[in-house]
Amino acid sequence: MQSSYRSIRPCLTSNVKTLTRLQSRSLATAAQQSFFADEPTAPHLVSQSIPGPSSSQISQVIASFQEERAHQFVVDYEKSVGNWIVDVDGNTMLDMFAQIASIAIGYNHPRLLELARSDEFIKATMNRPALGSFPPAKWAEWIETGLLANDVRPKGLDHLFTAMCGSCANETAFKAVFMAYRARERGEGVSFTPEELDSCMRNQKPGAPDLSILSFTKAFHGRLFGSLSATRSKAVHKIDIPAFDWPVCPWPAVKYPLDKFAAENAKAEQDALNIVEQTIIKQREIKPVAGLIVEPIASEGGDQHASPAFFQGLRELTQRLGVFMIVDEVQTAMATGSLWAHSKWNLPTPPDAVTFSKKLQAAGFYHNLDLKASLPYRNFNTWLGDPTRALQAREILRVVREDNLLDNTAKVGAYIYENLENFTQSNGKGKMFNLRGKDQGTFIAWDAETPEKRDEVIKKMRSKGVHLGGCGEQAIRLRPMLVFQKHHADIFLENLSNVLKEI
Amino acid sequence: MQSSYRSIRPCLTSNVKTLTRLQSRSLATAAQQSFFADEPTAPHLVSQSIPGPSSSQISQVIASFQEERAHQFVVDYEKSVGNWIVDVDGNTMLDMFAQIASIAIGYNHPRLLELARSDEFIKATMNRPALGSFPPAKWAEWIETGLLANDVRPKGLDHLFTAMCGSCANETAFKAVFMAYRARERGEGVSFTPEELDSCMRNQKPGAPDLSILSFTKAFHGRLFGSLSATRSKAVHKIDIPAFDWPVCPWPAVKYPLDKFAAENAKAEQDALNIVEQTIIKQREIKPVAGLIVEPIASEGGDQHASPAFFQGLRELTQRLGVFMIVDEVQTAMATGSLWAHSKWNLPTPPDAVTFSKKLQAAGFYHNLDLKASLPYRNFNTWLGDPTRALQAREILRVVREDNLLDNTAKVGAYIYENLENFTQSNGKGKMFNLRGKDQGTFIAWDAETPEKRDEVIKKMRSKGVHLGGCGEQAIRLRPMLVFQKHHADIFLENLSNVLKEI
Missing domain, CATH: 3.40.640.10 (Type I PLP-dependent aspartate aminotransferase-like (Major domain))
Structure with a gap:
């Protein structure tokens, strides 16, 4: 999939408004213009669980010659775009782990594809x-x-x-x-x-x-x-x-x-x-x-x-x-x-x-x-x-x-942090601890009650199409890309809010 | 420079003929068809010494931020082709060192360029x-x-x-x-x-x-x-x-x-x-x-x-x-x-x-x-x-x-080895020791009398447009690419024969 990228300024103002009360659909509709013209607007899950059958099948082939037990799912990198990772089963997930924090400006960024063709x-x-x-x-x-x-x-x-x-x-x-x-x-x-x-x-x-x-x-x-x-x-x-x-x-x-x-x-x-x-x-x-x-x-x-x-x-x-x-x-x-x-x-x-x-x-x-x-x-x-x-x-x-992506990261990070802070007093009370990363862009983490609860949150978030990573004993770390915007954050926050209710 | 590559079988027969007596020009004319259609046929030196002025100038710029004292010369990789490395001064050298033995099938191999464009x-x-x-x-x-x-x-x-x-x-x-x-x-x-x-x-x-x-x-x-x-x-x-x-x-x-x-x-x-x-x-x-x-x-x-x-x-x-x-x-x-x-x-x-x-x-x-x-x-x-x-x-x-390049390497290596063996009894007598690498393809080396003599051979060979590497205390190691053919070997042998006379 060839993606196109809009070099726009993020719509967030520096005076970040805190999302004080989450309502189920209102957030997605508040989406600002994406950096990527053809980014998905919502997660889309096809298989009953992740990894799905195609992922599992490919992992089993890989297992015959290479360690596969750390596989989370097998990826269709050609179809992945911007903040969205698409697996070989066709599941489209918001990627907030970004290859263990190593993708900067999104999958198939047109400027990088153009560079590669030079x-x-x-x-x-x-x-x-x-x-x-x-x-x-x-x-x-x-x-x-x-x-x-x-x-x-x-x-x-x-x-x-x-x-x-x-x-x-x-x-x-x-x-x-x-x-x-x-x-x-x-x-x-x-x-x-x-x-x-x-x-x-x-x-x-x-x-x-x-x-x-x-x-x-x-x-x-x-x-x-x-x-x-x-x-x-x-x-x-x-x-x-x-x-x-x-x-x-x-x-x-x-x-x-x-x-x-x-x-x-x-x-x-x-x-x-x-x-x-x-x-x-x-x-x-x-x-x-x-x-x-x-x-x-x-x-x-x-x-x-x-x-x-x-x-x-x-x-x-x-x-x-x-x-x-x-x-x-x-x-x-x-x-x-x-x-x-x-x-x-x-x-x-x-x-x-x-x-x-x-x-x-x-x-x-x-x-x-x-x-x-x-x-x-x-x-x-x-x-x-x-x-x-x-x-x-x-x-x-x-x-x-050119796209002020550090500024974007600072602002989106502040927006996420303030919402998570509210969560710790609402749906996340007794379920989120040691929220950290204030004024550190999107480099935010918190602890779950136990390692098992942490894993449960990550699993449930993935089942809703939001891909997160853990670190340490029982922490969830946010590592989105620099092109992660308010409307992506809203998808994450909405789903997290729901997961926190469920667990 | 875009190069084209001929997928041909090397002309060497498995019954390698030993070049028993070197005559100055006869070798180059014996050139078989090159794997690369547009490879140079002979070294071409422009600057009075290597590194030339452009190389030295660029090295000095690099020196302001990175170690430059191990630079040998600065390379124009766009102009280099097959076995030939072209430096920024326009010197064209037969490359028998190949980026410390790490280029396999030649500079700008069309198949690799095609791959890169896919x-x-x-x-x-x-x-x-x-x-x-x-x-x-x-x-x-x-x-x-x-x-x-x-x-x-x-x-x-x-x-x-x-x-x-x-x-x-x-x-x-x-x-x-x-x-x-x-x-x-x-x-x-x-x-x-x-x-x-x-x-x-x-x-x-x-x-x-x-x-x-x-x-x-x-x-x-x-x-x-x-x-x-x-x-x-x-x-x-x-x-x-x-x-x-x-x-x-x-x-x-x-x-x-x-x-x-x-x-x-x-x-x-x-x-x-x-x-x-x-x-x-x-x-x-x-x-x-x-x-x-x-x-x-x-x-x-x-x-x-x-x-x-x-x-x-x-x-x-x-x-x-x-x-x-x-x-x-x-x-x-x-x-x-x-x-x-x-x-x-x-x-x-x-x-x-x-x-x-x-x-x-x-x-x-x-x-x-x-x-x-x-x-x-x-x-x-x-x-x-x-x-x-x-x-x-x-x-x-x-x-x-597809191009039987391992076989090519075995045969060209045998050809080089036999000639070098003859050298040890002629021009190289008392100047080449411990020739080694028989039946090891082109992975051939010998010792000079001293580390200084080794460096002198390498320097003189470079001044004739043949780029070699040393290893150990006083060895010269041959590390040509797999597309190194008999006509390239002849250029090397002819020049080495002359250098051995000179030193």
């Missing part, structure tokens, strides 16, 4: 370079007008390392941090000792140093061996995999909504900062902390939030204690109403690195000059990312810019 | 799925007619894990190995203990077990934290990066050509096998070896070869000692005259996993059922590979099949 894109995709040695003629232009454009790159970070995925982004950032930490220890201009050169080949110190990355409880930073050592989300992610003995600190024990418990949360955050400081100092005698990695909102682990003061504190103490600070924006980039979630913290100095992937389709990390390796080939690999995805990122960013 | 490809690229949860309708078809086709998948390995790059392929294979090893230790149907579930979250055993992967000296298995711990190529790849304390065993100290020193090599290989066996047994008390990873030809480390008997011995002892065997075919796949280099070993039982990336553009590992995780979400990530690249792999494999 000669420039075709040649870039089919002549994939070893970027670090044989860059394409336009590489600088693609990056400088895309991922490194003035209004894109995080403030203060002018360098870019491109990689293949979020885990790779974090791991190459870790490598950069370890190299920079050792370079600083060594002193300027001091080269490697013969002992270091020899011992690193045997995976022994001093060449392979006993350094660590500090992360937080419930953090998720990826699934490869370095990133998984920093990940603390769930046992199923980590069990049976050897890990580096790296330190973990508790995420501040904040209460939601953050503003209501401001005083208590300030104390909780200070307690957490104290533990981070003590841990870094204690680790000096064990495995010094070269880098600290933190998500603006710990997503997979259950959408844990903290206030800007906490992150300001982390930046202050990492600088004071000589620890590089990495902000992992793999899931938060473009989703919280601003391009970078960390830009809202008003940090005294920028973090040393910001990692990204998912919605940008391209992956890697922005960094300052300290994190540039001392020699070529140190932080290196064959592909060093993918021009295909760098071009895609540029086009996504252009659409986001 | 609606199926465009939609697959621009609607990138979270494959493990929301696979596309045609995923099974794309895989079963591509990467898992009967004549493609390694014998005995019916399962496929898709990933993003070679390092990711090896690391996810390591994860599969660790999980399978612990599952076997635990016994069938025994679930995780509370202690395991708790300790893994702290990166401590028993949940994060003290297990290891055994690899060989000079091995290269990637650059992320797990794969880099198995990599033993060069200090510049490893220094300052924390590593797992995993064991390494010496690659057998064979002499080249392998067949000439068969008896001595058999002893060297047996010695190496004995050390592997002793190491695995010794490690049981320290960090048991769950998996052994080996390249058929240790490529980055300097093209180290061994005989099939060595690999048969590895398979025998890994099976006997309960160690999973991973064959890393990231660089060797499709390059040695057969699809998989390990298929020539005639193993008693297949390896447990075979990893791939580079020329296939798609990445991942084939495996047996033992390496399927016990639960979903254990070996998982958002993208789990990329349908774009799976479709590209399928098309590459189709062209390879």
Whole structure:
């Protein structure tokens, strides 16, 4: 299905009106103009349950050669459009999970299809370079007008390392941090000792140093061996995999909504900062902390939030204690109403690195000059990312810019949040807890009473044609695309209201 | 530049004639019909040196935001065609390095450009799925007619894990190995203990077990934290990066050509096998070896070869000692005259996993059922590979099949090898050592006298328009594409003959 897209301003005013009372049909009719001309206006379910028979059949075929037990349903991506995902049984669902938060501007966006048909894109995709040695003629232009454009790159970070995925982004950032930490220890201009050169080949110190990355409880930073050592989300992610003995600190024990418990949360955050400081100092005698990695909102682990003061504190103490600070924006980039979630913290100095992937389709990390390796080939690999995805990122960013999609996300997010807040006092009373994500665009979550109840809500919502995702133990996380508008939100809210009544 | 491709059978007969005496111009005129109708017939150099002024200028722009010191030259991929790479200064070079061995069937292959223009490809690229949860309708078809086709998948390995790059392929294979090893230790149907579930979250055993992967000296298995711990190529790849304390065993100290020193090599290989066996047994008390990873030809480390008997011995002892065997075919796949280099070993039982990336553009590992995780979400990530690249792999494999490109590679490789063997007795005497890669397609290498002499040969060859790569300390490795034909080989041989005279 070829879709067309209207470059319009969302109709929401900045003075978001709260939907105080939900009435069954009134919401859908209040639909504003969609970004996509041919988007469905309502869910349409064909099969008795999801996955339907065609999905199940295809999953069984896939099961003969690949893991299928995590399949939710099999998708007809050709028919999916905008915010709507269509499965192979013909079920049309409002997609608020968006491929685990990795679709930015909707399925079959005409601008991306147009990009894919361009000669420039075709040649870039089919002549994939070893970027670090044989860059394409336009590489600088693609990056400088895309991922490194003035209004894109995080403030203060002018360098870019491109990689293949979020885990790779974090791991190459870790490598950069370890190299920079050792370079600083060594002193300027001091080269490697013969002992270091020899011992690193045997995976022994001093060449392979006993350094660590500090992360937080419930953090998720990826699934490869370095990133998984920093990940603390769930046992199923980590069990049976050897890990580096790296330190973990508790995420501040904040209460939601953050503003209501401001005083208590300030104390909780200070307690957490104290533990981070003590841990870094204690680790000096064990495995010094070269880098600290933190998500603006710990997503997979259950959408844990903290206030800007906490992150300001982390930046202050990492600088004071000589620890590089990495902000992992793999899931938060473009989703919280601003391009970078960390830009809202008003940090005294920028973090040393910001990692990204998912919605940008391209992956890697922005960094300052300290994190540039001392020699070529140190932080290196064959592909060093993918021009295909760098071009895609540029086009996504252009659409986001032209259509004010960050603003759209901020406003729609505020609209959703206010309605959910009302739900917690009405149909959702005793069924929704810890609503969080105020002023974080559509990056909103709440807890169900139990993991089972959470799963029940997700299942019931899907049976009404609204596709949601969970995270953490019992949270529901909203991860719609940037083209999610008020009329989509109304469909979600109406159905949620009904589900909350039913359960 | 749009290129057209002739689907022809190479003119070489299987009875390869050895070029016994090189005469300066006779070779180029002996050119057979090229697979590409519009391929250049000879190098054409415009700038006084390479990189030329335009390359240098662009590299300097890139240097403002990204590592540029490993740049060799900046490429005009739109003008490059078949075996010929054209840089931004207009220099046309015969490319025998092929983006660090990762271009299979030539630049701007019409079949790949056609694929890229297809609606199926465009939609697959621009609607990138979270494959493990929301696979596309045609995923099974794309895989079963591509990467898992009967004549493609390694014998005995019916399962496929898709990933993003070679390092990711090896690391996810390591994860599969660790999980399978612990599952076997635990016994069938025994679930995780509370202690395991708790300790893994702290990166401590028993949940994060003290297990290891055994690899060989000079091995290269990637650059992320797990794969880099198995990599033993060069200090510049490893220094300052924390590593797992995993064991390494010496690659057998064979002499080249392998067949000439068969008896001595058999002893060297047996010695190496004995050390592997002793190491695995010794490690049981320290960090048991769950998996052994080996390249058929240790490529980055300097093209180290061994005989099939060595690999048969590895398979025998890994099976006997309960160690999973991973064959890393990231660089060797499709390059040695057969699809998989390990298929020539005639193993008693297949390896447990075979990893791939580079020329296939798609990445991942084939495996047996033992390496399927016990639960979903254990070996998982958002993208789990990329349908774009799976479709590209399928098309590459189709062209390879239809045009008998493996056969072409075997024959051209034999032709090159025989000529180089003659060189070692003529112009190359005292300048070429340890010629290796007989019967390994175009996967051929030799050593120069010193690292500096190696670099000099590569530089002089480039100044004549032939682009080569080095590996190890002082080796030159040939890594042409599968469309490299006799007339290309003649250009290479003629120029090398001249360079060997000059140095």
